[in-house]
Amino acid sequence: MIIRTFLLPQNTKFDRPIFQLCLLCQSVSHRSNFSSSSFSPYRESGIPNLANYRDWLSPNEVVKIFESLKDPNFALPVFDQISQRKDYNPNEAVYTIVIKKLALAKNFDAIEALMERIKLERKCRLSEEFFLTVMKVYGNVGGRIDSAIKTLFDMPDFKCWPSVKSFNFVLNLLVNTKQFEVVHEVYMGASKLGVEADACSLNIIIKGLCQCGKLDAAFSVLDEFSKQNLRPGVRTYSTLMHGLCEHARVDDALALLDRMERGGVDPDAVTFNILISGLRKKRRVDEGIKLFDSMMLKGCDPNPGTYQEVLYCFLDDKKFAEAKEFMHRMMSKNIPPSFESYKLLIQGFCRENLVGEVDWALKQMVRHGFVPKMGMWKSILRCLFSGKDNCHPFSYEEIMRSC
Structure with missing residues (x-):
């Protein structure tokens, strides 16, 4: 019988059969004939049978079991078994690893059900980092923006109040996914959450307004900084300038540079x-x-x-x-x-029949790891055979060596 081992942190004690149990979970996709007097290792589905496992499972041991699972699709049935045990006593680490495994399995409906269960169980106090992890899973992995917003506003129901860090994450998520119509609604909910918006919050609002072309509204947010005793920074002004330049309002952007410097902010x-x-x-x-x-x-x-x-x-x-x-x-x-720079320079030298200059640009281009394309070679060859400048023209062999 081949026993497969895996690495555990140094000083791990094996005074219980938990090592054996983790080994089973890790090898769940490779059926084994291993048996134990205390429990039946597998059900017909291939999922380890933990409901009848007799030894006490601490939260840390439960975390190791989930870390050992190679197939994230087994996370939900394994959690269901553990939750039926008398020693079921989950902490934040247990909930976090289960949610991460469910995210890997793309089972976001199960995550939503688990969050409702956590709210009812109230087994432990949860930190803001836990909810931030859940919001990142919803927003960045699952594309469930509404669920991320709901998680933010549900945090007080879990006896955990969000800070401006979580608040700004959701604001930025909305801007990055171009849900501009929801940004203002969430921003106005800051007082309900007990969150005091900071300069980063206003910067995110400005970015969203600029991206949807509402530049005048973005300027009005700039005025909000002084009203809230906040100071705009270089990112604030740069974001506005980028929006103005994107909409061909360069003079307004230059005027903003003057305003920026007068306000004591260095570009x-x-x-x-x-x-x-x-x-x-x-x-x-x-x-x-x-x-x-x-x-x-x-x-x-x-x-x-x-x-x-x-x-x-x-x-x-x-x-x-x-x-x-x-x-x-x-x-x-x-x-x-850049490659584009060399392309434009070579085309310019070719139009002026500056063969020697083309030679220099081509050699520099190749030296920096760029490969001329067919259109560039055609321009170079036309230049080579249509005229000469005062520089020594390069030979056919030199062209081939540059390729």
Whole structure:
């Protein structure tokens, strides 16, 4: 008989047959002839028989049993057996592992039934982290947003009041799933839950309003910060700027930058990335480049995204020589340009028949791990055979080595 072992925490004591029991649960999908005088290990369905297991099961031992289950579909029948035992005394850890196993089995109806049972049993006090786990299971795994909201507002019935952490999780879940019509309703329920909204709450509301195009309403939320003795941060302003730029209101976004600085909030690289990108989309590339220079003068360190946006400004304005110089600057800081940047630069050099420049760009592109596509090769070959610049043209063999 082959006995399969598994790892348990160090110092685990085997003074009961619980090791044997966990071994059975772990191997439930592989039927065994193992038998014990104290209980029958399997029912006809292949589920371990725990109802008649004679030794006392502590909550920690119950948790180990569920952790040993390889098939999450057995979680519900195993829990039903354990709940019929005289030593049934679940704690938060037991409830949590059962809910996680049910989530793996995609049995969300059983989770809802279990939550109702927990409410009636009142076997133990539950922490906010438990309910946050349940809400994450509903929202992130099951897509049951209504169940997540219900869990939040049911927490007082379990004698556990939510903090702003749980409240903001549900708000953000609603925004991310684009259920904007429900966001305001949940937000207005803060007082019912005894939750005092914070700056993060207002930021989430602003994000939702911007995503659904209600920019004026988002600005009105910005005014709420002072009314609630809160201070907007860089994320607040950046979110609003992104919404404005997405709706082609770049001038309003730039005005918001001034308001931000007057309010004593320093913009960061993300803020400038949003504004430079917004200016570029409006074909105001010179202003975008000047904003980058202003950023450097203010002592704000650009990130790779900032450099990439400025490089696109040069390329959009067909300033290919300047783009090449800026690429040198990026590479000196170990920031590789994007594939799209190389594509636009090579196309620009090809249109101007700058064969030597195409040679440089192609070699740099390959050095950074990018593979030119067929359309780019066609442009390069047309450039190669249509004219020459002052640079030495590359040979057929050099092209093949670059491939």
